[in-house]
Amino acid sequence: MADIEPQAHVERATQRSAEPSVKPRRRAKALPLPDCVALVLQGGGALGSYQAGVIEGLSGSGIDVDWVAGISIGAVNAAIYAGNPPERRVERLHAFWDRVTGALPSFPIFPNDSVREFVHEWSAGFVMMAGVPGFFSPRMIPPVFATPGSMEAMSFYDSAPLKETLDALVDWDLLNNGAVRLSVGAVDVESGNFNYFDTTETRIDARHIMASGALPPGLPPVEIDGRLWWDGGLVSNTPLTHVLDHQQGELLAFQVDLFSASADRPRTIMDVAARQKEILFSSRTRQVSDQVMRIRQDREGIRKVLAKLPPELRDDPDVQALAARSAEDAVNLVHLIYRANGWEGGSRDFEFSTRTMREHWEAGMEAVAETMANAQLVAANIETGKSAAFDLVRKPLSSDHHLQGV
Secondary structure (H helix, E strand, O other), X not given: OOEOOHHHHHHHOEEOOOOOOOOOOEEOOOOEEOOEEEEEEOOOHHHHHHHHHHHHHHHHOOOOOOEEEEOXXXXXXXXXXXXXXXXXXXXXXXXXXXXHOOOOOOOOOOOOHHHHHXXXXXXXXXXXXXXXXXXXXXXXXXXXXXXXXXXXXXXXEEOHHHHHHHHHHOOHHHHHHOOOEEEEEEEXXXXXXXXXXXXXXXXXXXXXXXXXXXOOOOOOOEEEOOEEEEEHHHOOOOOHHHHHHOOOOOEEEEEEEOOOOOOOOOOOHHHHHHHHHHHHHHHHHHHHHHHHHHHHHHHHHHHHHHHOOOHHHOOOHHHHHHHHHHOOOOEEEEEEEOOOOOOOOOOHHHOOOHHHHHHHHHHHHHHHHHHHHOOHHHHHHHHHOEEEEEEEEEEEOOOOEEEEEO
């Protein structure tokens, strides 16, 4: 992400109309809210506790989400959000994350990055051997000795515990019939086609959430209506495209990224493993958000040119067709990006310890607090009907801090 000053960020925003919006709006503590507020949750395994912290932070900021979309662990957090009343969402998220990290509780650690990295990798190794309570457990018989075609032959772990956990924490009737729209992405194993299960079209249950997080070869595919499904992250680790393709009205989207596109140069083999995952899982996210803003800027240019045409050309069928194709509602995309600690290596997405979970959760809450403190540009865009993408969390670059702009 390029470093830009606030005024430059305003200049980058594309304006849908020269006339400011005058429609009354909902308001949160720091922001006016447009027609729809969406929460877009990426996949990332154990890093998903950062998303839970973001959800608690948004709730504390008075921001109600109308549409939550998730991939993999993002689908799990999204289901818990959509499947509980507002006053119970954070409590239920705590219940889930306390359950899945309960096998590796916190204990005193000498404050040294090398020590912490050793404990971090040891914890991840324990997960590989013992699984995660309430999530997945290791199979007693290795897949190579199982009957071909069986679930046992297609994965190293059994994800049945996740169904029990979801059924205990999610009200499926509320999820499917409540005010919050839910979308989760998965991949058809046989066709390779990517699909979103959406509560506007499908009655979602635990199978759909598990399908979205069925990452091979660790977890088995999930059968739904005769088809087998794998983790949506195999194709795209962000559901942003689905949300924008079905946008109706002005949109404010909080996209929670669990892998950062930019990082320091790796120095060790563990750094290499970590950086490889960051690039793999963040590249599609960056590509989608960059493409979205580029297309919107192009459409704004088209609308400006069309507005300069003489009146006698405005009824021309080709002009009207171009006007229709360039029309759009404003979107403001706010990135909340988890930036890993120096001791977190390539196993950070399956290190399910209580200590690390709490640190990720706290980081998510802090990211929301800092975003809200720097949300003036977003608020101005919402009020005036502009589109832009933002990363408003400050991070040290040298001796100063700067706003990060997409």
